[in-house]
Amino acid sequence: MNETPGGVDGKNLSREFHDRETVKLVLDLGASFASERRLDNLLEKIVDHSRLLTNADGCSLYLKGADGRLAFCVNKNHTLNINLVGASENNALFTSLPLDPTYVSAYAAIHNVTVNIPDVYDCAEFDFTGPRRFDEKNGYRTRSMLVTPLATREGEVVGVIQIINALDRHTHTPIPFDPHFEFLTNSLGNYAAIAIHNLRLTEEARQSTVLLKEANRDAIYSLAMAAEAKDDDTGDHVRRIQHYTAALATRLGLSREDVDLISLSSIMHDVGKISVPDGILKKPAKLTDEEFGAMRTHTEHGMKILPKKEFFRMAREIARHHHERWDGGGYPDKLAGEDIPYAARIVAVTDVFDALTSERPYKKAWPFEKAMEVMREGSGSHFDPKMIDAWVQLYDEGVLLRIHQQWST
Ligand code: C2E
Ligand code: SIN
Ligand code: SIN
Ligand code: FE
Numbered sequence: 001m002n003e004t005p006g007g008v009d010g011k012n013l014s015r016e017f018h019d020r021e022t023v024k025l026v027l028d029l030g031a032s033f034a035s036e037r038r039l040d041n042l043l044e045k046i047v048d049h050s051r052l053l054t055n056a057d058g059c060s061l062y063l064k065g066a067d068g069r070l071a072f073c074v075n076k077n078h079t080l081n082i083n084l085v086g087a088s089e090n091n092a093l094f095t096s097l098p099l100d101p102t103y104v105s106a107y108a109a110i111h112n113v114t115v116n117i118p119d120v121y122d123c124a125e126f127d128f129t130g131p132r133r134f135d136e137k138n139g140y141r142t143r144s145m146l147v148t149p150l151a152t153r154e155g156e157v158v159g160v161i162q163i164i165n166a167l168d169r170h171t172h173t174p175i176p177f178d179p180h181f182e183f184l185t186n187s188l189g190n191y192a193a194i195a196i197h198n199l200r201l202t203e204e205a206r207q208s209t210v211l212l213k214e215a216n217r218d219a220i221y222s223l224a225m226a227a228e229a230k231d232d233d234t235g236d237h238v239r240r241i242q243h244y245t246a247a248l249a250t251r252l253g254l255s256r257e258d259v260d261l262i263s264l265s266s267i268m269h270d271v272g273k274i275s276v277p278d279g280i281l282k283k284p285a286k287l288t289d290e291e292f293g294a295m296r297t298h299t300e301h302g303m304k305i306l307p308k309k310e311f312f313r314m315a316r317e318i319a320r321h322h323h324e325r326w327d328g329g330g331y332p333d334k335l336a337g338e339d340i341p342y343a344a345r346i347v348a349v350t351d352v353f354d355a356l357t358s359e360r361p362y363k364k365a366w367p368f369e370k371a372m373e374v375m376r377e378g379s380g381s382h383f384d385p386k387m388i389d390a391w392v393q394l395y396d397e398g399v400l401l402r403i404h405q406q407w408s409t
Contacts, residue, residue: 033195058164069096118176227274244350265315272302
């Protein structure tokens with residue numbers, strides 16, 4: 001035995017060092033597992049830490065699937081250089097195991113207990129034909145095995161880890177698992193179960209957020225189409241405005257998020273028309289001054305209809321101000337220049353262009369060239385000049401025609 005300064009022998013020093021490392025490792029597990037965002041990575045980390053903690057040669061992980069079986073998800077073996085991460089419960093590596101207590105993993109999962117076996121070849125209580133086949137195929141000898149459920153404190157078992165062949169720290173030969181590892185791997189299993197559980201909750205929350213967003217989008221389209229009061233509306237008008245607006249906002253240099261928000265908000269610019277009588281909306285002729293007065297109220301109505309939620313802030317601005325003019329001659333507030341909200345200035349351009357180039361109850365569709373003349377003439381009077389510059393570029397590049405053709409049925 002080597003003497004070391006301070007009278008601490010080498011073996012104890014090593015043991016004490018090892019214990020400190022172990023405590024640190026166990027205490028770090030919760031945070032370390034919780035930091036993983038992908039299930040694959042988390043499962044791999046659980047297996048790596050199980051091996052590290054127990055100084056074992058191999059480790060596998062099973063997840064309990066919706067079908068009640070144990071799906072074989074990760075298998076690592078240091079000696080055999082096996083590194084299989086087959087990942088989620090939907091994508092099990094090779095096989096899945098029935099929840100049949102003749103298999104030690106299933107037994108541990110069913111009873112939520114840790115099983116510590118010194119040598120599986122001497123253990124008649126479980127069916128180890130699987131590991132024996134594995135040994136034959138790989139020229140390996142599976143000896144000691146520590147099987148621990150991944151269980152929450154409430155006792156919900158989400159999976160099992162199966163640690164193989166504890167190694168002596170000096171001779172590196174397989175030895176039985178020290179019983180104190182049972183407590184450590186229990187804690188590890190507990191942290192692992194919580195992390196897996198939380199990751200699934202996060203995924204569910206993400207999914208339901210996506211569904212909610214889709215539902216919101218559908219509702220927004222329906223509302224916009226209802227407001228147009230056209231019996232035969234296919235939603236093309238709404239789609240054209242959305243895509244023209246996205247193209248112009250992108251060309252003006254807005255960020256991806258702003259482009260998404262402004263183009264979605266643009267869809268709702270005319271929702272206020274829902275409170276304008278059909279007789280006026282569908283009149284196949286020029287409006288009288290009185291009728292046009294009623295028509296103009298669609299801007300204020302639109303703002304009032306839309307929810308006073310942050311998500312609709314831009315939509316409310318657009319609804320109220322999309323008929324303002326750069327020279328201050330528009331409605332309802334006679335705002336001029338940069339006093340007009342930026343998003344409303346964008347939709348003023350896309351809305352008028354689409355109105356000109358499509359058929360209305362009161363007018364025919366104009367050819368693009370003629371519509372572009374009106375747009376150019378309106379630069380600095382009706383429209384913000386820098387927006388018309390960008391609009392002319394989009395026209396020259398054929399972008400406007402492509403959008404028009406894609407959304408006209
Ligand atoms: P809208 O049909 O979506 O038209 C939106 C805007 O496009 C109009 O806003 C106007 O700035 C422009 N625009 C549409 N058609 C023409 C056109 O033939 N020539 C020119 N230079 N610009 C055009 P505005 O004028 O404030 O009208 C708002 C809404 O009032 C229109 O939305 C439409 O629903 C209705 N409207 C306007 N004029 C008439 C009309 O003569 N008859 C009927 N039935 N409705 C009208
Ligand atoms: C086990 O209990 O995990 C081994 C089952 C097998 O593959 O035969
Ligand atoms: C925006 O509405 O995102 C742009 C703000 C501005 O330039 O006025
Ligand atoms: Fe309008």
